[in-house]
Amino acid sequence: xxxxxxxxxxxxxxxxxxxxxxxxxxxxxxxxxxxxxxxxxxxxxxxxxxxxxxxxxxxxxxxxxxxxxxxxxxxxxxxxxxxxxxxxxxxxxxxxxxxxxxxxxxxxxxxxxxxxxxxxxxxxxxxxxxxxxxxxxxxxxxxxxxxxxxxxxxxxxxxxxxxxxxxxxxxxxxxxxxxxxxxxxxxxxxxxxxxxxxxxxxxxxxxxxxxxxxxxxxxxxxxxxxxxxxxxxxxxxxxxxxxxxxxxxxxxxxxxxxxxxxxxxxxxxxxxxxxxxxxxxxxxxxxxxxxxxxxxxxxxxxxxxxxxxxxxxxxxxxxxxxxxxxxxxxxxxxxxxxxxxxxxxxxxxxxxxxxxxxxxxxxxxxxxxxxxxxxxxxxxxxxxxxxxxxxxxxxxxxxxxxxxxxxxxxxxxxxxxxxxxxxxxxxxxxxxxxxxxxxxxxxxxxxxxxxxxxxxxxxxxxxxxxxxxxxxxxxxxxxxxxxxxxxxxxxxxxxxxxxxxxxxxxxxxxxxxxxxxxxxxxxxxxxxxxxxxxxxxxxxxxxxxxxxxxxxxxxxxxxxxxxxxxxxxxxxxxxxxxxxxxxxxxxxxxxxxxxxxxxxxxxxxxxxxxxxxxxxxxxxxxxxxxxxxxxxxxxxxxxxxxxxxxxxxxxxxxxxxxxxxxxxxxxxxxxxxxxxxxxxxxxxxxxxxxxxxxxxxxxxxxxxxxxxxxxxxxxxxxxxxxxxxxxxxxxxxxxxxxxxxxxxxxxxxxxxxxxxxxxxxxxxxxxxxxxxxxxxxxxxxxxxxxxxxxxxxxxxx
Ligand code: GLC
Numbered sequence: 001x002x003x004x005x006x007x008x009x010x011x012x013x014x015x016x017x018x019x020x021x022x023x024x025x026x027x028x029x030x031x032x033x034x035x036x037x038x039x040x041x042x043x044x045x046x047x048x049x050x051x052x053x054x055x056x057x058x059x060x061x062x063x064x065x066x067x068x069x070x071x072x073x074x075x076x077x078x079x080x081x082x083x084x085x086x087x088x089x090x091x092x093x094x095x096x097x098x099x100x101x102x103x104x105x106x107x108x109x110x111x112x113x114x115x116x117x118x119x120x121x122x123x124x125x126x127x128x129x130x131x132x133x134x135x136x137x138x139x140x141x142x143x144x145x146x147x148x149x150x151x152x153x154x155x156x157x158x159x160x161x162x163x164x165x166x167x168x169x170x171x172x173x174x175x176x177x178x179x180x181x182x183x184x185x186x187x188x189x190x191x192x193x194x195x196x197x198x199x200x201x202x203x204x205x206x207x208x209x210x211x212x213x214x215x216x217x218x219x220x221x222x223x224x225x226x227x228x229x230x231x232x233x234x235x236x237x238x239x240x241x242x243x244x245x246x247x248x249x250x251x252x253x254x255x256x257x258x259x260x261x262x263x264x265x266x267x268x269x270x271x272x273x274x275x276x277x278x279x280x281x282x283x284x285x286x287x288x289x290x291x292x293x294x295x296x297x298x299x300x301x302x303x304x305x306x307x308x309x310x311x312x313x314x315x316x317x318x319x320x321x322x323x324x325x326x327x328x329x330x331x332x333x334x335x336x337x338x339x340x341x342x343x344x345x346x347x348x349x350x351x352x353x354x355x356x357x358x359x360x361x362x363x364x365x366x367x368x369x370x371x372x373x374x375x376x377x378x379x380x381x382x383x384x385x386x387x388x389x390x391x392x393x394x395x396x397x398x399x400x401x402x403x404x405x406x407x408x409x410x411x412x413x414x415x416x417x418x419x420x421x422x423x424x425x426x427x428x429x430x431x432x433x434x435x436x437x438x439x440x441x442x443x444x445x446x447x448x449x450x451x452x453x454x455x456x457x458x459x460x461x462x463x464x465x466x467x468x469x470x471x472x473x474x475x476x477x478x479x480x481x482x483x484x485x486x487x488x489x490x491x492x493x494x495x496x497x498x499x500x501x502x503x504x505x506x507x508x509x510x511x512x513x514x515x516x517x518x519x520x521x522x523x524x525x526x527x528x529x530x531x532x533x534x535x536x537x538x539x540x541x542x543x544x545x546x547x548x549x550x551x552x553x554x555x556x557x558x559x560x561x562x563x564x565x566x567x568x569x570x571x572x573x574x575x576x577x578x579x580x581x582x583x584x585x586x587x588x589x590x591x592x593x594x595x596x597x598x599x600x601x602x603x604x605x606x607x608x609x610x611x612x613x614x615x616x617x618x619x620x621x622x623x624x625x626x627x628x629x630x631x632x633x634x635x636x637x638x639x640x641x642x643x644x645x646x647x648x649x650x651x652x653x654x655x656x657x658x659x660x661x662x663x664x665x666x667x668x669x670x671x672x673x674x675x676x677x678x679x680x681x682x683x684x685x686x687x688x689x690x691x692x693x694x695x696x697x698x699x700x701x702x703x704x705x706x707x708x709x710x711x712x713x714x715x716x717x718x719x720x721x722x723x724x725x726x727x728x729x730x731x732x733x734x735x736x737x738x739x740x741x742x743x744x745x746x747x748x749x750x751x752x753x754x755x756x757x758x759x760x761x762x763x764x765x766x767x768x769x770x771x772x773x774x775x776x777x778x779x780x781x782x783x784x785x786x787x788x789x790x791x792x793x794x795x796x797x
Contacts, residue, residue: 012122015102026075043071045091046233052121064440065201065472067249114196118217135221144191145605146210150184150504153493156608162212166205167468169410169417171483172517181482182469183439184504193600195234203439237596245505245587249475255461256710257682259576260289261566264541267294270310271317286551286563287570289681293330301369302337318398325681329401335372353382358422365411377444378437379426387452395456401463402449407442408468442468450476460711478508478537486515492623498535499611502589510537519547522554526561530663531621533569534613536590561661567678574674579614581706598635616671620664629657639666640695670701672725689750696757701727708744719744732760732797753784760797767793
């Protein structure tokens with residue numbers, strides 16, 4: 001046990017007695033005798049901000065993470081006190097602030113302790129003792145588990161581990177490597193089946209300890225900035241994640257094609273190679289929507305230029321690809337080659353847009369093009385300029401998406417692989433050093449790119465992909481998990497990383513399918529595709545140095561398996577798009593770890609392999625070679641095996657067969673899963689029928705299907721189609737009600753119900769009060785075609 005006085009001798013300071021309490025609407029300021037100020041704001045009944053200033057001062061309040069429109073309006077609170085505590089009460093929480101220490105306890109309305117300070121807030125200000133550190137210590141309880149934190153390549157449960165957030169270029173990182181590319185200082189705690197979240201919004205190098213140093217303490221700290229954290233109460237994990245995502249921002253819908261399959265490599269060039277690649281996809285009938293050009297398309301790796309030898313007429317090429325259903329996405333890095341004859345460098349120099357060292361010279365570092373200067377993306381004027389640079393490449397040449405890489409920022413051949421700490425940044429009018437701006441640099445680059453692509457691709461929707469990100473980046477960009485390796489361990493990592501990113505507000509994420517470094521065996525590639533088609537962002541990428549990684553590179557058997565799974569993804573497009581709609585409107589993660597799905601079941605707390613795709617498909621990847629199946633945990637409830645429709649009770653571990661052409665997949669009873677026909681690319685076909693796979697259940701279940709014009713912004717004016725279905729199953733009866741909203745008229749006129757697991761033979765069919773003849777049934781009485789606007793269909797046995 002470490003006591004305060006010991007820590008004080010080491011230079012730690014602690015708040016002492018509260019001398020003043022001042023309330024301003026929904027914010028309360030507690031000031032102590034030693035001039036610590038706690039600013040407590042009630043943003044929502046269950047969302048509380050805690051912000052601590054020392055020496056009586058709070059900094060100018062500014063954050064890149066927060067979506068400023070997220071919480072507005074007054075929230076009701078009551079402020080009372082007793083002998084030992086000031087007490088803030090909201091409709092959902094009771095927050096007690098100890099009068100002699102500023103230590104807090106947070107309880108729900110029934111009096112359950114949700115979270116409490118251990119040592120609480122403390123800080124060091126002495127430079128000889130380590131400089132300016134702000135730290136928070138919380139008590140951890142036996143059995144409490146922890147989740148979240150962005151892209152950490154570890155088991156989902158973070159307990160027993162310690163982490164640092166400092167965006168780092170991490171080629172061929174491994175299990176437990178820390179830190180890597182992203183910084184998402186948000187975690188979820190689950191204590192006695194109740195979930196809460198903590199977002200430490202501090203862009204310095206943040207640190208988190210989940211009971212590693214001391215078994216009963218979690219703590220988080222940063223070498224600079226303020227102790228500024230948001231507390232979210234559930235009790236459901238879904239509310240915690242939704243509130244965090246709401247606070248840090250939800251993305252607009254991406255173009256539907258970006259949920260299709262995408263193929264990338266370092267690098268496809270020249271034009272003839274790109275065209276042959278595209279042709280091969282079509283010849284082999286493997287669906288694909290996106291082709292990526294890596295750095296070799298540029299002239300000497302100069303961003304916004306084209307190598308005219310490889311790509312003599314990019315506009316024509318991109319147009320031809322587009323005519324065949326392929327969108328072209330190009331890479332853009334932050335390093336601008338120092339070349340006095342290069343227009344981007346000239347403009348940056350003339351306008352003073354590049355980052356500088358503390359003593360004045362430009363920050364110069366080596367990246368792909370050699371010595372580079374780096375735009376200060378934390379300056380709004382620089383972001384505007386950068387956005388404008390996309391005019392030709394997107395607006396004229398026809399590029400449809402931009403891939404931002406090396407934006408940690410990565411610098412080659414220097415210790416730390418990034419800028420020195422002293423580099424200066426504007427930080428939107430809050431000048432600071434790189435210590436504070438480092439973690440947000442990549443997001444601000446992606447933001448500037450997003451503004452540019454959005455403007456010039458208009459009226460279509462933009463696509464941006466980033467490698468580095470800070471909380472809130474999801475408002476602008478999708479992401480991938482960086483330079484992974486073609487190993488089985490990395491397949492495990494990929495599964496954890498994407499689930500974790502989904503819990504951390506950044507659902508639109510994928511991995512380099514097959515592995516970036518080294519070469520996968522055909523078997524590993526097949527197993528990775530089987531997982532990758534369930535990830536919101538689905539792209540094969542590899543470093544060309546290790547051999548080919550196209551779907552046909554591993555022989556016919558693997559080509560056929562790959563095709564089948566990519567086709568499956570295309571049939572799930574309306575389901576995926578609806579998942580994105582729920583993410584973009586409500587902040588619901590697109591895929592969900594089992595613990596999120598059923599936090600009441602203690603077994604889920606320690607699982608990491610199984611996840612839920614959308615709301616009702618449970619998937620568990622095969623992660624080992626030579627497998628004929630695996631043991632896995634099936635969440636509680638009744639499930640249909642996707643492959644043979646057999647019904648199985650969950651809440652237990654079981655062996656599931658899965659040869660190389662299968663992945664364990666289960667559909668929740670009562671689910672209604674929308675499917676499109678296989679297409680070679682989005683909008684290849686006019687959809688003439690929406691198929692609904694209906695998994696019978698005795699009981700009720702609700703589901704929805706979102707559709708719109710697939711691209712463009714009309715959906716914002718109400719031109720979308722949202723079908724809400726309520727399924728009610730009884731012995732010998734199934735009723736499905738449809739309630740439709742939105743003014744978009746889908747291209748199909750019929751909905752085909754594909755009835756799975758019906759426990760009775762249909763003897764009567766009533767649609768909107770009209771009785772139908774049984775011979776409208778197809779496929780042995782399992783399919784029923786209806787007008788798309790039916791309100792109620794009733795089937796009786
Ligand atoms: C980095 C990226 C990788 C890319 C390569 C060349 O390693 O992470 O995806 O292919 O740079 O641009």
